Amino acid sequence: xxxxxxxxxxxxxxxxxxxxxxxxxxxxxxxQEKKADIKKLLEITNALQISQQIGDFFNAQMTQQIKLLxxxxxxxxxxxIRQEVDKVVAEAMYEEDxxxxxxxxxxxxxxxxxxxxxxxxxxxxxxxxxxxKVTPALLQESMVVGQIWGKRLEPRIKERIIKxxxxxxxxxxxx
Numbered sequence: 001x002x003x004x005x006x007x008x009x010x011x012x013x014x015x016x017x018x019x020x021x022x023x024x025x026x027x028x029x030x031x032q033e034k035k036a037d038i039k040k041l042l043e044i045t046n047a048l049q050i051s052q053q054i055g056d057f058f059n060a061q062m063t064q065q066i067k068l069l070x071x072x073x074x075x076x077x078x079x080x081i082r083q084e085v086d087k088v089v090a091e092a093m094y095e096e097d098x099x100x101x102x103x104x105x106x107x108x109x110x111x112x113x114x115x116x117x118x119x120x121x122x123x124x125x126x127x128x129x130x131x132x133k134v135t136p137a138l139l140q141e142s143m144v145v146g147q148i149w150g151k152r153l154e155p156r157i158k159e160r161i162i163k164x165x166x167x168x169x170x171x172x173x174x175x
Contacts, residue, residue: 030104034113038104041116044123045132050099055082055089 028034042048062081066073092098107116122128158175165171 028113030108031113034108034116035104037113037116037120038107039100041107041120041123042100042103044120047103048093048100051089051093054099055085058085058089 059082062085063078066078066081094100111119123132162173162175165173
C-alpha cells in the first residue's frame with residue numbers, strides 16, 4: 001500500500017474508531033455552536049490534515065495519468081497539477097458538501113453536543129494529546145502486525161478448509 005493511501009486509510013480508521021464509541025441516539029439540533037465545536041474537534045484531532053493527504057493522492061494520480069497520456073510534457077509543467085489540485089481541495093474543504101460539512105453531519109448523527117464537548121475536553125487533556133500524537137504510528141504498526149498475523153494464519157486456514165471438504169464432501173481441493 002503506498003504511503004498516501006495508507007495515510008488516508010489511517011485518517012478514516014481514526015474517524016471510524018472515534019465514531020464507533022458513541023451511542024447512536026441523536027436528539028439535539030445541529031446548532032451553529034455545535035457546528036463550531038465539531039470543527040474545533042476536527043482541528044484538535046488533526047482530522048483536517050486529510051485535505052493535504054487527499055491533495056497528495058490526487059496529485060500523484062493526475063501526474064501519473066498525464067505523464068502516461070502526454071509524455072511530451074516537460075516535468076516542470078507538472079507543478080500546474082499540484083497547484084490546481086491544492087486549490088480545488090482547499091476550496092472544497094469547507095463547502096457545505098465538502099469534507100468538513102459532511103464530517104460535521106456524521107458527528108452530529110452519532111454525538112450529542114454534550115458528547116462533542118466531552119470529547120474535546122478529553123483531547124485537550126495530556127492523555128488525549130498523547131492519543132492524537134501516537135495514533136497514526138500505532139495504526140500503521142497495527143496494520144503491519146495484522147498483515148503478518150494474517151499471513152501466519154493462512155496455512156492453518158487452508159489446511160482446515162481442505163480437511164473439511166475432504167471429510168464432509170469427500171472432495172479433494174487445492175488452495
